[in-house]
Amino acid sequence: MEVVEMLEIQKDKIEEENKLSSGERLVVLKDKSCRALVEKWLGNGVDLHLCSVVGIDNEDAIQVLYYFMDRKDNTTVAVAVNLDHEKPVTDTIGDLIGSSVYEGEATEMFGIEFTGNEIARVFLPENWVGGYPLRKSWKKEDYFDE
Amino acid sequence: MSKRDYTEFNLGPQHPALKEPETFRVVVEGERIVKAEAILGHTHRGIEKVAEQRDYNKALYLAERICGICSFAHNANFARAVEFVADVEVPERAQYLRVLVAELERLHSHMLWLGVLAHEIGFDTFYFLVWNDRELVMDALETLTGNRVNYGMNDIGGVRADLTPDIKGLLMRKLDELGPRLEKIKEIALKNKTVISRTKGVGVISNELARKTCVTGPTARSSGINWDLRRDQPYFAYGDLDFDVKVSTDGDVYSKITLRIEELFESMRIIQQVLEHLPEGRIKTDVRGKLDGSAVSRIEAPRGENFHYVDFRNSKEPYRMKVRAPTYANVVSSVEVLVGHYISDIPVIVAANDPCFSCTDRTLVIDRDTERYQILTAKELRKLSIETTKEEIM
């Protein structure tokens, strides 16, 4: 199976569909997790490659953007989930496909909790107390004296 | 099973084998690695945050400074992403020139990698021979772009410097000189008995592991994933050029050496084609004003797939810029591969996957008696270590 076909089948899970400026499909999910979607893909033998996991701080919600590629036919698709701004929680897909480190980065930079992912620190020191630096509301003065 | 035979020590953050500060926490039994863990972030500079305060023309030079070796890959990739958002057509000549610099960069990056690998296995002579030949490429890049690293070649919408006939002649000469030298390098690297004994069968990344951990670039191709963005999703002018994508199925360090040397020759071919078929025309389209929209750009950097995401919200400054450097994708596989090898293999495996690692708390533990692999989570490891400590005290 290929990603395009699978998305046809899973149409009911999609809230809206856009296009990035670079031409890829941007699929926003109704759910707060893309785990079920990816599980289904892998179960149906999609040769899936995960390029990256991008956290984005929109003012009203925290968005997590998974960027997938199908190695078979070279189609790319971006899957986005919108999470609660105050307490963003979603499921990890680290055990399905190698996303643990990307998710860990999103955790430390945006405070997104990936349930089931053990990695919470990738770049920042273990005793970091500076909050979530890539959030738009983050100010240096709130955490550091200088 | 006595736990007393285990020794735990840190490789890094300062260690002669690591050219960048990273930490490897390894537990060994004798010389055999029982547990390995990598700790990253010693060089985190917050470039993504800084980029949010600069307009795209300035962020371009920031992107260039993400990496010293593949600076052009980041720079061109960022430019390409912004061009998607701005919806501009990049002149064909600029596309070809970008290919030219990208391939020269691939040449120098692969040769650098080869030299570093030779140094890690204690073969300093080869290291110096390769780096000596690499100077030819560096000189070519310096003449063409104006710098050895951080070329400053790209601008949003095109390139900044044109290829004059003088420089073209010089590049031709350098390439002619480089060809035979690469043949020599190939013969030495692939036939030296000690090199073979140190790299063959070492650090095997299986196809399954490679697929699951989403490795990219030469690491993926050496594990049997036939996939190269230059061919499969052509960008710049790669669609018009003729080249082969080499694939190996062994997955060990030796196959990576073979693969990268083959890629050197392919790069030479591409450069020759570019120099011959360079179209005439402008080299730049101007991009001005505020932008709106988000875009992803992926190009095949020397070390693998380079991923840039930019998001503009009616502004000149990116609302969000996300960079995933190619080696970051290869992190998980390389640490998992370390277990079961010997201390002497650590630098080799690390260098083969390019030294850029992340702390992954999921580590493998090899059971001493049965050699059974099992994955332990951080909590279990912690419990285990507390138990062992208790045992030792009592």
Add this chain to the structure above:
Amino acid sequence: MISDIALFLFQSIVFPGVFFIVTLAFGSNWMYRKIYARLQRRVGPDSAGKYGFMQGFADFLKTASKEEIVPRSANQVIFRVLPIIAPVPIIVGIFFIPMMGLRGMISSPGDIYAIVFILTIVTAIEIVLGWSSGSKYSLIGASRSGMQLVSFGIPLIFSMLYPIIRAGSFNLMDIVLAQDGTNFGFLPRWNVLGLGVIAFVLFLISALAELEKPPFDTPEAETEIAGGWTLEYSGRSYAYILLMEDLKMVFVISIGVVLFLGGPLGPTFGISGWGLALLYFVYFSLKYFMVLIILTIISSGLARLKIRQIVFGSWSFLTPISIVFIILVMVLGGV
């Protein structure tokens, strides 16, 4: 009587004694580095003295003038004292080597015993030095050093047996004299020219391992264990360790020259007295530097081996070959 003592003192301290030996050690260090560099198209040491000849000496002085740091986890007494006495056994060993004449400064019927003993003692010192510094890297380096000693001890000793069998004596002067004269009127009767070439190759390989030069530099592999057993040493202690390594180079190569290349022998042109001694020394130096160059070229062309490969290769190839070779020589009756 008094003049004898004076001569002995002069010999042991100035020439060809300690001062001379140390100079030779630094010279060898410079030569090794210079050739190693030139093979790699580098310049090599070139600042201290003419063509950088004083580099080894400069390194020694500079290191010795640095602060000495003793780690808390180190064995305080051994860590401080042992580096200083580490070069002594080798200097004593070098006194056995006939450089100026056919006779070394010390000579006994059992020279070879003493030499083998000193070679082993040196490695033992390295192990203790690594162990006493209390660092894990050093410990790994020390254990690797020990493994190399165990692996290459037998081929080394068996390769030395060939000249002994030919000369029928354990005395170095006898071994040298056994190589005097020529075959067929032009070919010197050195051990290396003939069946002894196998023994010489075995000796060279074992010598590289003994000297811890590539491809056998595993005990101090920089990119793996960051310097191995020398890691924690600094200042004066490290200077002495550097000196010890250079002296070891002089010692091991000299043994090779004496056992296989006829030591100081060569055409004498009827000269005698001090002139002959000088001539002997010239011959000895030429041979010495030739072996050094060969060793440098071998070591620069190979990658570092893993300790497993070294042990495996030694026990499954070198040791059997050396045993078979010696049995063959014994059967043929010291050809």
Add this chain to the structure above:
Amino acid sequence: MLIIELIKNLFRRPETVKYPYETEGLNFPERLRALHIIDQESCIGCRKCARACPAYVIEMVPLTEDELEARTEKIKKKKVKPVIDLTACIFCGVCEDVCPTDCLNLTNHIVLPSGDKEELEVGD
């Protein structure tokens, strides 16, 4: 093969150039981006370079009394002049690109080390 190469190397000239004692064999191409030169005579003080600089190292310094008086007809309105702090400069050459009067240029003069921070300011 390698052995032959090595022995050949033994008799070749080393590739190392002992810079700064000798410069023969070094490559200083025309395009090399190094030390800036500013022709303050023809600068019109338009601030374009300062605005374009990605490293924010170009500072527009007000002219002194003497310099104000020495203004020529051509640059009548000029009140400021660019001063570049080379300690933080990234030598990208953007300032050269945007300069409308071509008074700011990057040369291929790479010898910049200095014991004095003041010396690393171009334009004064």
